[in-house]
Amino acid sequence: MSESPISLFLVPTPIGNLKDITLRAIETLKSVDVILAEDTRTTGILLKHLEISRPLQSYHIFNEHKAVEKLVDRMKNGEVFALVSDAGTPAISDPGFLLVREVLASGLDVQCLPGPTAFVPALVNSGLPNDRFVFEGFLPHKKGRKTRIDSLMLETRTMIFYESPHRLMKTLEQFAEAFGEERQACVSRELTKLHEENVRGTLKELIEYYQNNPLKGEIVLILAGANEKLKEKDQEKEWKKEKKYK
Structure with missing residues (x-):
């Protein structure tokens, strides 16, 4: 177990409602030497609201590879950093993993504070099983998209996507084409915000709903997993097919 002081704090920030910031997050942001932000303008608004005045530095997907080495060197010289994303927990579909890996590899320590993450409330209020689930984040936009979807056709756990x-x-x-239009799902948007909406139903019902209701805001899509019996049936079919050609 590492006994070295913390060089990097991962600090979750509200996904909408600013009241969701924790007391510990506020205390940490006030105490560090520098706050690394995905968008300094967005974080600047939050810090102003919280009456926190600390140096801000840009850290995002387009500069993280170039920035990591210098940041680790500064941490070795005693500077303490906090990493925040625009909303939610850093490194969850946002930059952060690369920096955490390099900081740990350098013998320094990292600590992640608990806090807001969009997929947790979306999963819990979906009404779909949440004892076992898989987080898929954003699907590929073009190349590999169909391959990714096809690879999940026999997934029995509840699936979580950002879109x-x-x-x-x-x-x-x-999804309706791959999993069947009767598969249950839930679309959550603008979580914790004034116009939060959770729409539950079959994929067919959701398609019909959104044909008449324009969408805005951040979205989490929860999809029910395959029925265990259906998975067993498909696996048996594949086994018989393989046996036939042997």
């Missing part, structure tokens, strides 16, 4: 408003209809239609 953008302009791609949701395409995703729902592709």
Whole structure:
């Protein structure tokens, strides 16, 4: 177990409602030397609201590879950093993994504070099983998209996806084709915000709903897993097919 002081704190920030910031997150942001932010403008608004005045530095997907080595060197010299994303927990479909890996590899220590993550409330309020689930994040936009979807056809755990408003209809239609239009799902958008909405039903019902209800905001899509008996049936079919050709 590492006994070295913490050089990097991962600090979750609200996904919508600013009241969801924790007391410990506020305390940490006030105490570090530098706050690394995905978008300094977005984080600047939050810090102003919290009355926190600390140096801000940009850290995002386009500069992380170049920035990591210098940041680790600064940590070795005693500077303490906090990493935040625009909303939610850093490194969950956002930059962060690369920095955490290199900081740990350098013998320094990292600590992640508990806090907001969009997929947890979306999963829990979906009404779908949450004892076992798999987080898929964003699907590939083009190359590899169908391959990824096909690889999940026999997945029995509840599946979680992030999606953008302009791609949701395409995703729902592709899911209906791959998993069947009667598969249960839930679309959560604008979680914790004023216009939060959770729409539950079959993929067919969700497609019909969003044909008449334009979408805006951040989206989490929860999809029911395959029935265990269906999976066993498909596996038996594949086994018989393989046996036939041997």
